[in-house]
Amino acid sequence: MRPRILVLYYSQTGQLRQILDSLVSDIKGKADIEYAQIEPVTAFPFPWTALEFFDAMPETVAHVPIPVKPLPATVMNGKYDLIIFGYQPWFLNPSQPTTGFLNTEFAQIFKDTPVLTVVGCRNMWLHAQEKVKSYLAKVNAQLVGNIVLTDTNPNLVSLLTVIRWSFKGQKEASGMLPAAGVQQRDIEATSRFGNIIYKHLAEDNLFDLQRALLSSGAVQLRPGLVILEQRGIKNFRFWSKFIREKGGPGDPARAGRVLMFKNLLLVAIFILSPISTATALLKLAIKRNSLLKDVDYFKQLEYQEGRL
Numbered sequence: 001m002r003p004r005i006l007v008l009y010y011s012q013t014g015q016l017r018q019i020l021d022s023l024v025s026d027i028k029g030k031a032d033i034e035y036a037q038i039e040p041v042t043a044f045p046f047p048w049t050a051l052e053f054f055d056a057m058p059e060t061v062a063h064v065p066i067p068v069k070p071l072p073a074t075v076m077n078g079k080y081d082l083i084i085f086g087y088q089p090w091f092l093n094p095s096q097p098t099t100g101f102l103n104t105e106f107a108q109i110f111k112d113t114p115v116l117t118v119v120g121c122r123n124m125w126l127h128a129q130e131k132v133k134s135y136l137a138k139v140n141a142q143l144v145g146n147i148v149l150t151d152t153n154p155n156l157v158s159l160l161t162v163i164r165w166s167f168k169g170q171k172e173a174s175g176m177l178p179a180a181g182v183q184q185r186d187i188e189a190t191s192r193f194g195n196i197i198y199k200h201l202a203e204d205n206l207f208d209l210q211r212a213l214l215s216s217g218a219v220q221l222r223p224g225l226v227i228l229e230q231r232g233i234k235n236f237r238f239w240s241k242f243i244r245e246k247g248g249p250g251d252p253a254r255a256g257r258v259l260m261f262k263n264l265l266l267v268a269i270f271i272l273s274p275i276s277t278a279t280a281l282l283k284l285a286i287k288r289n290s291l292l293k294d295v296d297y298f299k300q301l302e303y304q305e306g307r308l
């Protein structure tokens with residue numbers, strides 16, 4: 001029997017859809033593949049204004065669910081051998097459409113079903129994946145794999161290009177800066193995972209899938225990221241609460257605090273970043289062994305509450 005696979009995803013610019021298309025490109029002839037898209041009732045703007053972009057932070061971090069359109073009944077009633085779940089982090093948490101979906105009754109589609117998560121992001125995804133793991137555990141999904149694609153340019157370069165992309169809508173290279181987002185060659189190379197997934201499905205051996213995916217480079221993770229995310233998430237939680245005290249999304253009463261957050265974040269990234277990298281390196285040297293254990297944990301699928 002041909003395995004039946006559902007590719008369920010949200011993608012604002014289409015980048016994640018491109019990654020998912022590449023992932024299944026070599027197995028289309030051997031498996032029955034269906035797509036379903038998560039769609040917010042009110043679409044997010046693209047390109048964003050700076051105020052709209054940073055105003056999305058508080059509710060993303062607080063996991064306030066936005067309404068999303070229902071999944072078609074044919075999809076909800078389908079029995080899938082595997083659901084490939086594509087999502088992206090926003091402000092170190094699952095994007096708002098992803099959280100919105102995971103809070104609906106439609107998330108029951110994951111119940112007792114093997115799930116492979118696919119993340120396409122700039123380069124900070126650990127905390128978001130922990131949250132997705134916890135949602136999936138709540139609906140009794142069986143997480144069987146995780147593939148992560150990031151922009152592998154240096155951190156400051158990827159920040160500049162993501163700013164150009166988000167606020168001008170320009171993904172293409174310009175001046176000294178390369179194209180934004182996940183590199184095209186990495187998107188194309190994602191097809192190598194398709195046959196690994198197919199083989200494990202056909203052999204009914206999904207419990208061994210993540211080991212095989214990891215040995216093909218499905219998750220690249222440096223210990224420094226653990227430290228950066230620990231710091232980032234603490235600050236985001238503080239600012240999320242502080243901004244939400246003044247009102248909900250788009251409320252002019254909170255615009256001052258949103259802009260304060262934006263300015264501080266940019267200062268932290270562009271001016272304090274070298275100092276912060278130096279202290280992170282120090283911490284890395286002191287806590288190397290425990291951070292290496294963290295790296296092992298984050299590459300795997302197990303969920304332990306409060307790891308980040």
Ligand SMILES: Cc1cc2nc3c(=O)[nH]c(=O)nc-3n(C[C@H](O)[C@H](O)[C@H](O)COP(=O)(O)O)c2cc1C
Nearest residue numbers: 011012013014016088089090091092121122123124
């Ligand atoms: C509001 C917003 C916040 C983002 N925050 C993060 C983040 O915390 N970490 C990260 O690696 N990428 C972040 N990104 C980049 C996205 O994860 C993603 O790669 C990009 O939006 C393209 O995805 P898509 O077009 O498939 O939706 C953010 C993007 C947006 C729009």
